Amino acid sequence: METLTLQDLSLFLQPRPADGHKGTFGHALLIAGAWGMAGASILAGRACLRSGVGKLTIHLPRCNNDVVQTSVPEAIVSHDVMGAAVFSTPVDPGGYSGIGIGPGLGCGEETLEALQRELSLLLELEAPAPLVLDADALNLLARHAELWDEIPMETILTPHLGEFSRLTGLPLSALAQDEALLTAEARKLAERHGVVLAVKGHPTRIFWPDGFAVCCPWGNSGMATAGSGDVLTGIITGLLAQGYAPRAAACLGVSLHAMAGDLAAEELGEHSVIASDLIAYLPKAWRKLTQPREPQP
Numbered sequence: 296m297e298t299l300t301l302q303d304l305s306l307f308l309q310p311r312p313a314d315g316h317k318g319t320f321g322h323a324l325l326i327a328g329a330w331g332m333a334g335a336s337i338l339a340g341r342a343c344l345r346s347g348v349g350k351l352t353i354h355l356p357r358c359n360n361d362v363v364q365t366s367v368p369e370a371i372v373s374h375d376v377m378g379a380a381v382f383s384t385p386v387d388p389g390g391y392s393g394i395g396i397g398p399g400l401g402c403g404e405e406t407l408e409a410l411q412r413e414l415s416l417l418l419e420l421e422a423p424a425p426l427v428l429d430a431d432a433l434n435l436l437a438r439h440a441e442l443w444d445e446i447p448m449e450t451i452l453t454p455h456l457g458e459f460s461r462l463t464g465l466p467l468s469a470l471a472q473d474e475a476l477l478t479a480e481a482r483k484l485a486e487r488h489g490v491v492l493a494v495k496g497h498p499t500r501i502f503w504p505d506g507f508a509v510c511c512p513w514g515n516s517g518m519a520t521a522g523s524g525d526v527l528t529g530i531i532t533g534l535l536a537q538g539y540a541p542r543a544a545a546c547l548g549v550s551l552h553a554m555a556g557d558l559a560a561e562e563l564g565e566h567s568v569i570a571s572d573l574i575a576y577l578p579k580a581w582r583k584l585t586q587p588r589e590p591q592p
Contacts, residue, residue, distance in 0.1 A: 296478065296500065296508045303509075304550055304584055307543035311347070320349030321392040321536030324373075324424070325529065326413070328399040329406070330380035333359040335399025335430070338522045338570050339529035340367040343395070345577045346533025346548075354386050382406045385413040391424045393536030397432030398525040407435050414445035425535040425544070427451040429528040430458075437461035448489040449504065449541040453527055455495045482506055491541045495524060499549050503542050511546075513553035515568075517560040522570030527552045530577070547584075554580035 312319060323343050328336030333355070340353050340363070354373040355363060358380050364372055376384040383405035388394060396413065400406055410432060417423040426447055428436065433454050436442045438461075452462075456477075460467040463480050470477045477494065485492040485502040492502040497518075498510040531548035539547065558579050559572040 298512050299509050317349035322350040323348045323532050323536035324352050324391040324394045326354045326396040328355045328359050329401035330358050332399030333362045335525045336363050337366045338525040339398045340370050342526040342529030342574050343533040346530045348533035348536045356380050383409050385409050388417050393532050394424050395427045395528045395532030397429040400431035425541050427531045429453045433458045451491045451545050453493045491545045493545050501545050511549045515560045517565035517568030518556040526573045551580045
């Protein structure tokens with residue numbers, strides 16, 4: 296498995312035109328946050344905006360309106376028509392250039408039905424927006440295998456090891472202790488379903504549908520904190536919305552997330568890093584990634 300370098304990542308970067316406007320940089324949709332989980336919407340939303348996206352809509356149950364409108368004033372809020380506390384009404388996916396589903400979503404029957412319909416609506420489009428699934432979207436996928444047939448090709452999945460265990464049915468202890476097993480199963484899953492798979496950890500490993508795999512050399516134990524995955528979902532969603540291909544968005548998103556974690560830990564110490572810190576240090580991670588470098592000999 297190859298290791299990503301700054302030089303590798305620079306090949307993925309798109310130019311950011313000086314005369315661009317918010318329409319130039321895409322419109323992202325995040326479907327996140329049930330009752331008691333508004334923080335997932337906030338973290339993913341703020342990270343998405345820091346990724347460079349032009350516009351963001353967050354779809355959420357009405358109970359979370361006030362806290363999200365206050366905490367993420369730059370975002371548009373779309374209210375779930377039927378669900379006061381959970382995701383139960385799918386969103387028309389037309390008009391969005393990148394979509395993220397899952398953080399803090401819940402796993403109830405209403406949410407399962409809404410997720411199924413959301414995926415179906417995406418597949419009905421001639422050119423559906425690229426998609427990233429995380430957290431409870433993955434937990435629902437693990438419990439309801441029929442959802443695999445509804446997932447568009449090149450969808451990005453971002454499971455941590457526990458979620459990956461549920462997706463594969465393999466014991467968590469075996470995956471944690473056997474690197475070869477984890478790699479083989481992740482490759483198999485990505486190839487079988489045509490998805491881009493980022494198995495979060497240290498290191499995070501990214502598997503493409505064609506069997507290619509890379510690992511991210513950045514990151515630290517301070518990132519093992521609640522909400523860290525929501526931040527990654529937001530970053531990747533924003534990159535997809537800006538027009539990055541799923542494979543590039545996964546590699547760039549994972550790397551920016553990890554670089555921000557290293558910058559936060561360097562100043563705050565690994566014990567004290569929280570998910571919000573990753574967002575705060577994301578601008579410095581972008582600068583590290585985009586600063587001019589001497590060409591490699």
